[in-house]
Every structure is written in structure tokens, then in C-alpha cells.
Amino acid sequence: MERERTIAKTVSVSGIGLHSGANARLTLKPAPPGSGIVFFRSDRAPALPIPARIDFVSDDRFATTLCRDGVEVATVEHFLAAVYGLEVDNLEAWIEGPEIPAGDGSARLFVELLTEAGVELQGQPRPVFSVPRPLEAVNHEARIIACPEAGANLFLEFKIAYPHLQISEQTFQIKLSPGDFRREIASARTYGFLENLAGLEAEGKGKGGSLANAILISNGKIINPEGLRFPEELVRHKILDLIGDLALLGRRISGRVAAQYSGHFLNHQLVREMSKIMKP
Numbered sequence: 001m002e003r004e005r006t007i008a009k010t011v012s013v014s015g016i017g018l019h020s021g022a023n024a025r026l027t028l029k030p031a032p033p034g035s036g037i038v039f040f041r042s043d044r045a046p047a048l049p050i051p052a053r054i055d056f057v058s059d060d061r062f063a064t065t066l067c068r069d070g071v072e073v074a075t076v077e078h079f080l081a082a083v084y085g086l087e088v089d090n091l092e093a094w095i096e097g098p099e100i101p102a103g104d105g106s107a108r109l110f111v112e113l114l115t116e117a118g119v120e121l122q123g124q125p126r127p128v129f130s131v132p133r134p135l136e137a138v139n140h141e142a143r144i145i146a147c148p149e150a151g152a153n154l155f156l157e158f159k160i161a162y163p164h165l166q167i168s169e170q171t172f173q174i175k176l177s178p179g180d181f182r183r184e185i186a187s188a189r190t191y192g193f194l195e196n197l198a199g200l201e202a203e204g205k206g207k208g209g210s211l212a213n214a215i216l217i218s219n220g221k222i223i224n225p226e227g228l229r230f231p232e233e234l235v236r237h238k239i240l241d242l243i244g245d246l247a248l249l250g251r252r253i254s255g256r257v258a259a260q261y262s263g264h265f266l267n268h269q270l271v272r273e274m275s276k277i278m279k280p
């Protein structure tokens, strides 16, 4: 059995949040075995622990927001994807503001931060949730299903298409490992459609968004002058989001997860189904 891991030292980074536009400093600290990933708002006293667990999700419309006793930490999914992708089980994430920094809109900032911190093996065996039978969440055309799979790995596959916005089908699949996460997934950026920006603004979201931290698409064309990092960067980012949402189970997952047109809402539904049958 594999052992749990934490980070070897305390590290920090600052940046603005994608939705709030607020600047915040994120500090990661090592944590004891069995403690999981726990957020703290260092600008609040006392700083209550907000576990990165599905039970603390308060909003899933544009990003994943966690909340405890009215205190929120927003847009946690890219950070949690990096933590899961690099196989860190236990750490404290202290955030001096309402939202995790956006970085360049991918998980690159967090991969660099975790790499700087280094990973340290701990004494305790790492518990794994092996998907025991098909589990599914469906909403019209959108669907996500988890199935058993031999071996201790997590296999992910995703399909998207936005025909009305002139983006044709993209698919991607991956057997997750830290190396493949770094190479294939971590640098895929979040994206938005110019046609949808008014709706985002009306909700008071996207205030920190720019071409420096998101791909912007209009009429099927990429606005960013540098273009895409991968031909199918959009669906790779959907896998990044999915990893961040699956991390909310609070346990390594062994199985196959296949999604089409899914988003945070359905991803969380699937994690709730897993959580219901997970042994403590």
C-alpha cells in the first residue's frame, strides 16, 4: 500500500482571483497524516478550517466555492487539481482573501508552487476509494459516469462540443500520473465565450478575467494572440476541472470516469454518489 504525502516546506504565492478580481496571498503548509486538504482564511479571526470536501461546496455555477459558517473560499478547483495530480494528500492552504489566485487560468502556478515545496512521504498508508459499481449523474445531454477499473489508477475521458458557438467536438483521455498531469493537463487554461460575457458580468463574476488568465473565444475563433497551448486545450481544461472536483471526495480514486458536456454541478453530483458509499 502507498503512503500518504504532504509538502516538505511552507511556500507562498500571490495573485488576483478570476471572479472577484481581489488580490490574495496563498500560503501552503505541511499537515499531519490523515488531515486531508484544508483551507483557512487568514484574513478572518478565528480562522476556521474549511475542509476541501464535497459537504462544504456552496456554489458550483462558474467555479467551485467552499463555505463554512458564511466564510467562503472561491475557485478552488485548479488548485485542488494540482494537489490531486501531484498526489499530495495532506496540506493546509491559508488564503488571505475570498478567492484562490487565478495564475494564468491553468494549474501551472500551483504545480510550480508544489514543486518548490517538495513532496514528503508520511507514515500512514494512503486510503483509496475503488469505484465498486457504475455510478452516474445525468442532466439532459450532460452525463458523467464512474466505473470500476482494474489497478489503482484513475482513468479520465471527456467529450465536449459547442456547435452553437462554432466549437466542434473535442475529446481527450488520460491515465492519471503526476508526470502525465504535468505534461498533458496542468497547463490547459480556462476558457470563456465572448457571447456569454454579459451574463457573467450580470452575476458579478469574471472581474479578474483577462487574456492573461483565460482563453477568450468569439464565433469559434480564439481571441488570444498567442493562440492555444494544445489543439484540444478546452477539453484538457475540462479534465483539469474534473480532477479538481473529484479531489473533493478527499481520497484517492481508483476507477474510470467518463464525462460528456459535464461541469461542476454534475461532477459534484458524482462525488456525492461516491461519498455516500465510501467507507469511513
Ligand SMILES: [Zn+2]
Pocket: 077, 078, 190, 237, 240, 241
Ligand atoms: Zn476551470
